[in-house]
Amino acid sequence: MPVTVLLVDDEPLVRAGLRAVLEAQPDIEVVGEAADGASVIPLVRQLRPDVVAMDVRMPLMDGIEATRAVLRTVERPPKIVVVTTFENDEYVYEALRAGADGFLLKRARPAEIVHAVRLVAEGESLLFPASVRQLAAQYGDEGGNRAARAAMERAQLTEREAEVLRLMTRGLSNAEIAARLVVGTETVKSHVSGVLAKLGARDRTQAVIVAYESGFVAPG
Amino acid sequence: MPVTVLLVDDEPLVRAGLRAVLEAQPDIEVVGEAADGASVIPLVRQLRPDVVAMDVRMPLMDGIEATRAVLRTVERPPKIVVVTTFENDEYVYEALRAGADGFLLKRARPAEIVHAVRLVAEGESLLFPASVRQLAAQYGDEGGNRAARAAMERAQLTEREAEVLRLMTRGLSNAEIAARLVVGTETVKSHVSGVLAKLGARDRTQAVIVAYESGFVAPG
DNA sequence: ACGAGCCTCCCCCGCACGGGGGAGACGATC
DNA sequence: GATCGTCTCCCCCGTGCGGGGGAGGCTCGT
Numbered sequence: 001m002p003v004t005v006l007l008v009d010d011e012p013l014v015r016a017g018l019r020a021v022l023e024a025q026p027d028i029e030v031v032g033e034a035a036d037g038a039s040v041i042p043l044v045r046q047l048r049p050d051v052v053a054m055d056v057r058m059p060l061m062d063g064i065e066a067t068r069a070v071l072r073t074v075e076r077p078p079k080i081v082v083v084t085t086f087e088n089d090e091y092v093y094e095a096l097r098a099g100a101d102g103f104l105l106k107r108a109r110p111a112e113i114v115h116a117v118r119l120v121a122e123g124e125s126l127l128f129p130a131s132v133r134q135l136a137a138q139y140g141d142e143g144g145n146r147a148a149r150a151a152m153e154r155a156q157l158t159e160r161e162a163e164v165l166r167l168m169t170r171g172l173s174n175a176e177i178a179a180r181l182v183v184g185t186e187t188v189k190s191h192v193s194g195v196l197a198k199l200g201a202r203d204r205t206q207a208v209i210v211a212y213e214s215g216f217v218a219p220g
Numbered sequence: 221m222p223v224t225v226l227l228v229d230d231e232p233l234v235r236a237g238l239r240a241v242l243e244a245q246p247d248i249e250v251v252g253e254a255a256d257g258a259s260v261i262p263l264v265r266q267l268r269p270d271v272v273a274m275d276v277r278m279p280l281m282d283g284i285e286a287t288r289a290v291l292r293t294v295e296r297p298p299k300i301v302v303v304t305t306f307e308n309d310e311y312v313y314e315a316l317r318a319g320a321d322g323f324l325l326k327r328a329r330p331a332e333i334v335h336a337v338r339l340v341a342e343g344e345s346l347l348f349p350a351s352v353r354q355l356a357a358q359y360g361d362e363g364g365n366r367a368a369r370a371a372m373e374r375a376q377l378t379e380r381e382a383e384v385l386r387l388m389t390r391g392l393s394n395a396e397i398a399a400r401l402v403v404g405t406e407t408v409k410s411h412v413s414g415v416l417a418k419l420g421a422r423d424r425t426q427a428v429i430v431a432y433e434s435g436f437v438a439p440g
Numbered sequence: 441a442c443g444a445g446c447c448t449c450c451c452c453c454g455c456a457c458g459g460g461g462g463a464g465a466c467g468a469t470c
Numbered sequence: 471g472a473t474c475g476t477c478t479c480c481c482c483c484g485t486g487c488g489g490g491g492g493a494g495g496c497t498c499g500t
Contacts, residue, residue: 158476171426173456186479193458203458203486205425206391212432378446393486406449413488423456423488 002029003121006049008066009083010035010058018053018083021113028117037061037069044074050121051079053104067100079120157198164191169208169217222249223341226269228286229303230255230278238273238303241333248337257281257289264294270341271299273324287320299340377418384411389428389437 005022007015007030015033022028032047034040037054038061044052052070056063063082071077082103101120104113157165167177174192178185192204201207211217225242227235227250235253242248251267254260257274258281264272272290276283283302291297302323321340324333377385387397394412398405412424421427431437 160477168425169429171422171429173422175456183477184479186481187477189458190478193460196458202391202393205388205428208425208428209389209391380447395486403447404449406451407447409488410448413490416488 002027003051003117004029004031004047004049005117006030006032006034006040006043006047006052006078008034008037008040008052008058008063009055011055014055014083018113022117025114028114037063037066040066041069041073044070044078049078051081051117053081053083053117054100055083057084063100081116081120157195161191161195161198164188165195165207165211166217168192168195168204169211222247223271223337224249224251224267224269225337226250226252226254226260226263226267226272226298228254228257228260228272228278228283229275231275234275234303238333242337245334248334257283257286260286261289261293264290264298269298271301271337273301273303273337274320275303277304283320301336301340377415381411381415381418384408385415385427385431386437388412388415388424389431 005028007018009015009018012035015035019030019033022030031049032043034043036058040052040054040061054063054066058066061069067080067082070080079102080100082100084103102116104116163181164177167180172180174185174188178188181188192207195201195207196203199207199210201210225248227238229235229238232255235255239250239253242250251269252263254263256278260272260274260281274283274286278286281289287300287302290300299322300320302320304323322336324336383401384397387400392400394405394408398408401408412427415421415427416423419427419430421430
C-alpha cells in the first residue's frame with residue numbers, strides 16, 4: 001500500500017509543487033489538500049492520511065496549533081512533517097514541541113522531500129536526517145548543524161537544564177548526575193525531560209547529538 | 221568514612237608517588253599495596269578497598285587478567301582504575317573491556333589523580349572525565365579526544381557495527397536501525413552490544429559521545 | 441575438513457529511562 | 471497580593487535498553 005499524504009499550505013503553488021514531487025513516486029499518493037489549519041482536522045478524519053505535510057505559517061490557524069489539534073483530537077493520528085522556508089523559523093521549534101515528527105525545508109531537493117516523507121511514514125524522527133545536514137552544509141553553514149543550532153538557540157534552557165545537558169554529554173546517567181548536583185534522581189529526571197522537550201529530542205542520546213551538532217559542546 | 225585504596229604496581233616508586241598524592245587527602249586512605257597482579261585477589265578479600273589503582277603492565281599477572289579475576293571471584297568487588305603511562309596503551313582498552321571503571325595517566329597532575337579516585341569511588345565511569353580531555357588537549361591533541369580516538373582506533377568495529385554506530389549517531393532507536401538495515405531488532409541489539417563492548421561504553425549515549433569525540437562522526 | 445570470524449536471530453531478565461501527572465517552596469515581576 | 475517561572479521532589483506506568491546466554495549459516499583461510 002502506498003504512503004498517503006495530505007498537503008496543508010496556504011499557497012497553491014507550494015501545494016502544486018509538493019504534489020508534483022510526491023506523485024511522481026509510485027509508492028506515494030497525495031490524497032488531499034488544505035489551504036489553512038482549520039480545515040485540517042475534518043480532512044484528516046475523512047482521509048486518514050499516513051503523513052501530513054503542514055506549513056507552519058498560515059492564516060486562520062497556523063501549523064503549530066493545527067499540529068496540536070490533530071494530535072489531540074484524532075486517534076491514531078498521522079505523522080506530521082512541518083514545512084518551512086527558513087531553517088531558523090522559530091515556529092518550527094514550537095511545532096516540534098507540539099508533536100510534529102520532523103521538518104522539511106521548501107528549498108530541499110525533490111529526492112530529499114520524497115525521502116523525508118518515506119522516513120516519517122516509517123515512524124522515524126526527522127530531526128537529524130542526513131539530508132538536512134547536507135542541506136545545511138550546502139547553504140554555507142560552516143561547522144555545526146544549522147538546524148540543531150537553531151534548536152539549541154531557541155530552546156532557552158534554564159541554567160539547571162543546561163548544566164544537566166552538559167553532564168549528559170559526559171555520558172553520565174541520571175543517578176550520577178543527581179549525585180554530582182546533590183539533588184534527587186527525580187529532580188534530574190524532571191530536568192532531563194525539560195531538556196528533551198525543549199530540544200525536540202526523543203531520548204538523551206538525541207539530546208547529546210543536538211548538543212554536539214549545535215556546538216553546545218565541542219569535541220576535542 | 222574515607223575512601224580506601226589498594227595500590228597495585230610493580231614499581232615501588234610509582235606506588236610511593238600514588239600513596240603520597242592520595243594520602244595527602246583527608247578523605248582518602250591507602251590501605252595496601254601489591255607489586256603484581258597475582259597477589260591482588262587475597263589482598264582485596266582481606267582489605268576490601270573501595271578502589272583498586274592497578275597498573276596494566278606487570279609481571280606474573282598483568283592488569284587485565286587481574287581485573288578480570290577480581291571482578292569474577294570477589295563479591296561486591298571494588299572499583300578498578302587502570303593506571304597507564306600512555307594514552308594509546310592497547311592494554312587499557314582490554315582492561316576496560318574486562319570491567320575496569322576507568323583509566324588514569326601516570327603523568328596526570330596530583331589533583332586529577334585524586335579527583336579520578338573520588339569519582340570512581342562514587343560509582344562513576346571515568347571514560348570521559350573532563351580531566352582526561354584537558355590532559356589530552358594539554359599534550360598537543362588538536363581536535364578530538366585522544367583517549368576516545370584511541371578507543372575507536374583499537375575498537376576494530378566490524379563493517380556492520382560501524383554502520384550501526386553511524387545510525388546511532390543519527391539518533392535512531394534499535395527498531396529504527398533494524399528497519400533501515402532490513403534485519404531483526406535482535407540482530408541490531410547484538411551489534412549494539414558489540415559496539416558498546418568494543419568502545420568501552422555503558423550505553424548508546426556514551427557510544428555516540430565516543431563517536432563524536434574520536435571524529436568517527438563530525439558535527440556540522 | 442576444520443576452525444575463526446561475522447552476521448543473523450532467539451531466549452530470559454532487570455532496570456534505567458521517559459511520559460504523564462501533581463505539588464510545595466522560592467524569587468521575581470506586575 | 472497575585473502570578474509566573476524555576477527548582478525541587480513524588481507517584482504510577484510502560485517499554486526500550488542492555489547483559490547474559492545460545493545457536494545456525496556464511497565466507498575465508500589453512
